[in-house]
Amino acid sequence: MENENYSTAFYKARLAELSIELKKYSRRSKIWAIIRLITFIGVAVLAYTTYPYNGYSVLMIIASLLLFLYFVRKSAENKEQLNFVKALILINENEIKSSKQDYSAFNDGKEYIDPNHAFSYDMDVFGENSFFQLFNRTVTQTGEKKLVAYLLNGTQNRKENIEAIDELTEHKTWYQGYLAYGSTLEKDEAEVNISEVIEKPFPYQSWVKVARFVLPIFAISISALYYFDIISGLQFLIAAVLLLLPIRQTLKTTNEAHKALSNIGKRAKAISNQLEYMETVSFKSDLLKQYQNELFKQKENGKVGLKKLSQLVKEAEYRDNILVAIFLNFFFAWDLRLLMKIKEWKDVYGDKVKRWEEIVYDMESLISGANFRMNFKDHTTIPEITQNEQEEHIKLVELGHPIIPLKKLIKNNFILPPTKQFAIITGPNMAGKSTFLRSIGINLMLAHAGFHVFAKEFVFPNRKLYSSMRTSDNLKDETSYFHAELLRLRFIMDAIEQGEQVFIILDEILKGTNSKDKEEGSSKFLQKLNQLKVKGIIATHDLSLTNLTDQYPSIINQYFDTEIKGEEISFDYTIRDGVAKNMNASFLLRKMGLIDK
Numbered sequence: 001m002e003n004e005n006y007s008t009a010f011y012k013a014r015l016a017e018l019s020i021e022l023k024k025y026s027r028r029s030k031i032w033a034i035i036r037l038i039t040f041i042g043v044a045v046l047a048y049t050t051y052p053y054n055g056y057s058v059l060m061i062i063a064s065l066l067l068f069l070y071f072v073r074k075s076a077e078n079k080e081q082l083n084f085v086k087a088l089i090l091i092n093e094n095e096i097k098s099s100k101q102d103y104s105a106f107n108d109g110k111e112y113i114d115p116n117h118a119f120s121y122d123m124d125v126f127g128e129n130s131f132f133q134l135f136n137r138t139v140t141q142t143g144e145k146k147l148v149a150y151l152l153n154g155t156q157n158r159k160e161n162i163e164a165i166d167e168l169t170e171h172k173t174w175y176q177g178y179l180a181y182g183s184t185l186e187k188d189e190a191e192v193n194i195s196e197v198i199e200k201p202f203p204y205q206s207w208v209k210v211a212r213f214v215l216p217i218f219a220i221s222i223s224a225l226y227y228f229d230i231i232s233g234l235q236f237l238i239a240a241v242l243l244l245l246p247i248r249q250t251l252k253t254t255n256e257a258h259k260a261l262s263n264i265g266k267r268a269k270a271i272s273n274q275l276e277y278m279e280t281v282s283f284k285s286d287l288l289k290q291y292q293n294e295l296f297k298q299k300e301n302g303k304v305g306l307k308k309l310s311q312l313v314k315e316a317e318y319r320d321n322i323l324v325a326i327f328l329n330f331f332f333a334w335d336l337r338l339l340m341k342i343k344e345w346k347d348v349y350g351d352k353v354k355r356w357e358e359i360v361y362d363m364e365s366l367i368s369g370a371n372f373r374m375n376f377k378d379h380t381t382i383p384e385i386t387q388n389e390q391e392e393h394i395k396l397v398e399l400g401h402p403i404i405p406l407k408k409l410i411k412n413n414f415i416l417p418p419t420k421q422f423a424i425i426t427g428p429n430m431a432g433k434s435t436f437l438r439s440i441g442i443n444l445m446l447a448h449a450g451f452h453v454f455a456k457e458f459v460f461p462n463r464k465l466y467s468s469m470r471t472s473d474n475l476k477d478e479t480s481y482f483h484a485e486l487l488r489l490r491f492i493m494d495a496i497e498q499g500e501q502v503f504i505i506l507d508e509i510l511k512g513t514n515s516k517d518k519e520e521g522s523s524k525f526l527q528k529l530n531q532l533k534v535k536g537i538i539a540t541h542d543l544s545l546t547n548l549t550d551q552y553p554s555i556i557n558q559y560f561d562t563e564i565k566g567e568e569i570s571f572d573y574t575i576r577d578g579v580a581k582n583m584n585a586s587f588l589l590r591k592m593g594l595i596d597k
Contacts, residue, residue, distance in 0.1 A: 007095070106134075141191050181270055394414070426543060
């Protein structure tokens with residue numbers, strides 16, 4: 001509770017600070033709009049009053065036009081800062097909502113639901129009000145996919161991830177800014193991969209290399225001749241048209257390059273902003289220091305490369321205005337220089353940009369972990385995944401499920417010593433068995449992914465998680481419920497027989513057959529798992545399975561209980577050693593008026 005209040009207080013304090021910033025940039029935005037309008041009117045008035053034009057009037061018009069463009073740029077910069085502050089405000093508003101279990105602002109990942117995955121479907125990782133919706137703070141689809149890959153497949157860099165996340169947690173304001181820079185784009189702009197766009201070829205002929213220098217000299221020369229009345233206006237016009245013909249020859253390629261740069265422009269700017277922002281912090285963890293080294297300290301680093309790319313985008317965008325494009329191409333052979341600059345950039349940075357993007361997207365995943373740690377700091381810890389196959393000890397202290405509101409959460413302890421392999425969990429309906437199983441599954445997923453777990457202590461062997469908790473029939477494939485269960489168990493057994501070290505979570509298996517078959521089949525399946533040295537846990541209403549502990553010392557019994565007093569029923573959701581004695585199905589049926597008393 002204390003941590004919940006602390007995080008909420010932090011978000012509210014941030015909102016108070018940001019509201020002041022919002023007013024400041026909103027006020028400036030209005031001022032810049034007025035200045036732009038006055039300057040634009042000034043250009044129009046100057047163009048009207050100085051007609052017919054001479055050399056001086058043309059220079060005055062050009063100067064006033066450049067001043068207008070300067071004010072447009074300053075206004076755009078203010079707008080960027082205003083959008084940045086708005087993004088930060090939205091981030092903190094959403095976090096306050098999430099503290100009240102409203103996760104609707106975050107993607108629930110329903111597109112990643114896969115009934116055939118080893119565990120995610122059973123653990124409700126994705127979907128409405130799912131764990132993913134609680135955890136996910138990525139702001140791009142690629143960043144989101146990176147996070148999904150961590151959760152579903154784990155990582156070999158668990159220690160490095162945890163260290164980075166712990167450090168990021170100390171920089172709460174900073175990582176919000178990082179996300180804000182990435183979230184100021186529209187969805188289609190945010191999903192652009194620079195590396196894919198920049199790989200496209202923009203070929204040109206060899207004469208372009210010379211023409212980019214010769215044509216500007218020619219343009220300045222004929223302008224000087226015209227200015228000093230050495231040539232007539234008609235002669236100047238003919239010479240100008242001839243000068244622009246070579247540029248027209250490359251127009252198709254230049255337009256394609258312009259379109260490509262326009263597509264990646266806002267994304268490149270956003271990443272460039274993120275990198276500049278990332279450089280403001282001196283990280284100490286190995287992973288974040290490695291990222292900073294690749295992005296800032298290497299000779300051909302990401303900061304410089306993306307800044308140059310953003311500059312190329314700006315230079316391409318100057319062509320959007322036809323009059324400006326003619327002026328730039330006439331005096332500077334702008335299109336030819338642009339093609340050359342793109343090639344030069346690709347030669348130096350083309351094979352590196354994909355790695356820079358990977359780092360940027362990976363940071364979103366790490367920040368999701370840091371935000372989770374921030375919101376539940378008093379309830380989370382660093383997991384220990386042990387590598388010793390000879391002593392596989394499981395120790396879970398004050399384990400909980402993060403999706404359950406803290407005021408309702410009951411935490412549990414669970415120990416499976418090296419000499420034990422399987423735990424059979426019994427108990428009445430609604431007593432907490434399935435929630436407990438999912439608590440283990442979700443936290444084991446987090447541990448493998450390199451994130452903090454929702455427990456006080458979490459020690460687990462390095463085993464992959466497999467589960468069978470929910471199955472369904474499939475009319476399309478003519479698959480019965482029972483057949484679907486068998487296919488799921490076969491899927492798990494295949495992994496075991498292929499040599500994978502697994503931890504299995506089962507919930508009331510073989511529900512699709514009669515009681516006698518279920519009892520016998522479940523018992524024999526558990527015996528086989530025990531013989532194969534598999535570790536796991538099963539929840540069941542079938543009390544006969546608990547007799548396996550008499551035959552196999554490696555199996556233990558634990559249970560959840562209920563208390564019935566008259567017409568009232570209560571649950572404490574606490575796991576205990578032993579076998580359940582109280583069942584409540586008949587009581588609940590009577591309580592709901594479904595059977596007679």
